Amino acid sequence: MATREDWTRAALGALADGGVSAVAVDRLTKVVGATRGSFYWHFKDRDELVAAALALWEREYTTDLIPLAEAVPDPRERLRVLFERVYEPRAEPIEIALAKAADDPLVAPVFARVGEARMALLRSIFLELGLSPEEAEARTWLAWAFYVGHHQAPGRPERLDRIVALLGS
Known part of the structure; x- marks a missing residue:
């Protein structure tokens, strides 16, 4: 019998593959191997x-990951770990799909909340590096713009160390 988790993961996969x-439901019944009745049960x-x-x-792409980043005591190293985790690899399909659907009424509030949580983490790193609030905000915006833009930019940054050094100095 399909669980709520099965349906939820199947829906997340569908979001990644084709957006909202x-x-x-009919398509997902085949994915989870269940009936519409199972769907309406959950x-x-x-x-x-x-x-x-x-x-x-x-939860899986932001909330659960923030404490892992915050556990790195040195803010410069935390910035590096963060960049390695989210900037260096190719963008996850779910990230791209949800960015495209950011104006959807179901997606918009969650997407905004995730963006703010991610930016708050960046901001805290820059403040811990001793930057003024204004400079921390500017670098937060720049790092966020880099993250958003790297989804669409051709090629990959070869020098992650250089990017971290520029933002973290």
Whole structure:
């Protein structure tokens, strides 16, 4: 029998593959190997399923990762670890799909909350490096713009150390 977690993970996969419109209950019944009745046992409607998938994304791609970054005591090393984790690899398909759907009424509040949490982590690093609040804010914006832009930029930065040095100095 399919669980709520099975449905939620299947919806997250559908979001990554095709955006919010790809979360279709009939399509997902095949993915999870269950019936529509199973779906309605766990969710009142499709919007609730999409909300659960977005909550899973928020938790696994941000909320659970922030304490791991914060556990690195040195702020410069924390910045480096963060860049290695999120900037160096190719962007996750779910990140791209949700960025494209950022104006969807279900996605918008979660996407904004995730963005603010990620920026707050960056801001705290820059403040710990001893930068003024204004400079920390400017570098936070620059690091965030780099993150967003690297999803679409051709090629990959070869010198992660250089990027960290520029932002963290």
